[in-house]
Amino acid sequence: MLGQRIGAKAQQASLAVTGLLMNGLFAAQAMAQNVKDMPGGPKVNQLDMADPVTHIARDQIWIHIFLMWICVGIAVAVFGVMFYSIIKHRKSKGAKPADFHESTAVEIAWTVVPFLIVLVIGYPATRMVIEQKDTTNADITIKATGYQWKWGYDYLKGEGEGISFLSTLSTPRDQIDDSIPGAKERRMANPTYLMEVDNNLVVPADKKIRIITTANDVIHAWMVPAFGVKQDAIPGFVRDTWFRAEKPGIYRGQCAELCGKDHAFMPIVVEVKSAEDYKKWAEGKKKELLAKQDDPNKEWILADLQARGEKVYAGNCVACHQANGKGVAGAFPALEGSKLVLGKQEDQIALLLQGKAGTAMASFKQLSDVELAAVMTYTRNAFGNKAEDNIIQPKEVLGARK
Numbered sequence: 001m002l003g004q005r006i007g008a009k010a011q012q013a014s015l016a017v018t019g020l021l022m023n024g025l026f027a028a029q030a031m032a033q034n035v036k037d038m039p040g041g042p043k044v045n046q047l048d049m050a051d052p053v054t055h056i057a058r059d060q061i062w063i064h065i066f067l068m069w070i071c072v073g074i075a076v077a078v079f080g081v082m083f084y085s086i087i088k089h090r091k092s093k094g095a096k097p098a099d100f101h102e103s104t105a106v107e108i109a110w111t112v113v114p115f116l117i118v119l120v121i122g123y124p125a126t127r128m129v130i131e132q133k134d135t136t137n138a139d140i141t142i143k144a145t146g147y148q149w150k151w152g153y154d155y156l157k158g159e160g161e162g163i164s165f166l167s168t169l170s171t172p173r174d175q176i177d178d179s180i181p182g183a184k185e186r187r188m189a190n191p192t193y194l195m196e197v198d199n200n201l202v203v204p205a206d207k208k209i210r211i212i213t214t215a216n217d218v219i220h221a222w223m224v225p226a227f228g229v230k231q232d233a234i235p236g237f238v239r240d241t242w243f244r245a246e247k248p249g250i251y252r253g254q255c256a257e258l259c260g261k262d263h264a265f266m267p268i269v270v271e272v273k274s275a276e277d278y279k280k281w282a283e284g285k286k287k288e289l290l291a292k293q294d295d296p297n298k299e300w301i302l303a304d305l306q307a308r309g310e311k312v313y314a315g316n317c318v319a320c321h322q323a324n325g326k327g328v329a330g331a332f333p334a335l336e337g338s339k340l341v342l343g344k345q346e347d348q349i350a351l352l353l354q355g356k357a358g359t360a361m362a363s364f365k366q367l368s369d370v371e372l373a374a375v376m377t378y379t380r381n382a383f384g385n386k387a388e389d390n391i392i393q394p395k396e397v398l399g400a401r402k
């Protein structure tokens with residue numbers, strides 16, 4: 001399209017100018033700190049939008065630039081006439097003001113011209129919005145659930161159906177927590193700091209992927225700029241969006257709705273694979289999930305539950321209760337010496353399954369029976385705790401679920 005080409009040229013020109021200015025400002029700083037481009041994310045000093053990998057994202061950039069030039073055109077025309085009139089017909093030159101009150105010609109002009117402009121803008125914009133909303137005929141449907149603070153993915157339909165996992169930030173605490181010496185150096189050396197997860201969302205290239213969004217606690221939003229996709233994830237509601245990624249690669253996004261303390265700690269990483277690689281991944285993942293499916297009726301021994309529980313704790317509880325179980329005074333209670341942890345098993349199980357309304361302690365019922373039993377057993381024996389009934393078996397958690 002001609003417009004598209006003109007748009008791209010103009011965009012390059014405007015970026016070159018701002019780029020020069022900004023480079024001067026930031027390059028020295030970036031070099032001093034040795035910051036690297038983020039693979040699948042923004043480059044150092046990047047000002048423009050993410051490189052598009054779907055035609056929707058490309059359309060969005062096109063209309064953005066197109067609108068900008070319409071605005072520039074209007075500004076030049078309006079200010080041009082205005083300054084021309086001010087200078088050419090100024091009082092000191094003896095100009096007499098023209099008097100064209102109730103001029104039909106002017107009235108028609110200033111109604112018709114803006115109307116035409118609205119049509120020129122509205123037509124492509126409406127076409128694009130309708131296309132973005134068209135989630136029919138998807139090859140694969142995946143539900144993305146926002147949790148404070150992670151994403152859960154369930155492959156509902158299409159190749160990979162049945163796969164289900166949580167996707168949690170994988171940046172280690174020793175890069176985040178400034179009370180640990182060397183944290184800053186370590187995070188500066190990590191180009192994907194806070195933009196990496198343990199389990200990427202994996203999808204095939206060139207297939208229509210429909211993402212259904214919802215949330216378990218507060219409003220989150222699922223956003224991947226390279227796909228031109230951003231959709232709120234609202235508790236109790238289902239929304240959807242879609243994308244068709246053109247080439248394999250890693251694309252990063254973030255939760256885009258302020259959702260609490262760790263809003264910046266729930267990134268989205270989408271790994272787009274070729275059709276064959278996706279097939280292999282889906283088969284492998286299904287086997288892995290089957291093998292991992294623990295039997296909740298099995299009797300576990302203390303050491304195994306503790307080992308498993310330590311991992312569950314690190315993945316779900318440390319942000320508030322801290323790795324040492326001491327919590328944060330005034331905000332998150334210590335689990336070290338906690339009456340509830342040392343007390344009756346039923347009470348602890350009920351708290352973990354239901355959460356405590358009105359506090360940051362959410363329900364963890366999305367964890368499996370084994371994971372819940374393990375994390376409770378872990379807290380009953382860690383941080384110097386010595387509970388009397390120090391093992392909680394998964395079947396007790398299963399029994400307590402409603």
Ligand SMILES: [Cu+2]
Nearest residue numbers: 220221255259
């Ligand atoms: Cu969020």
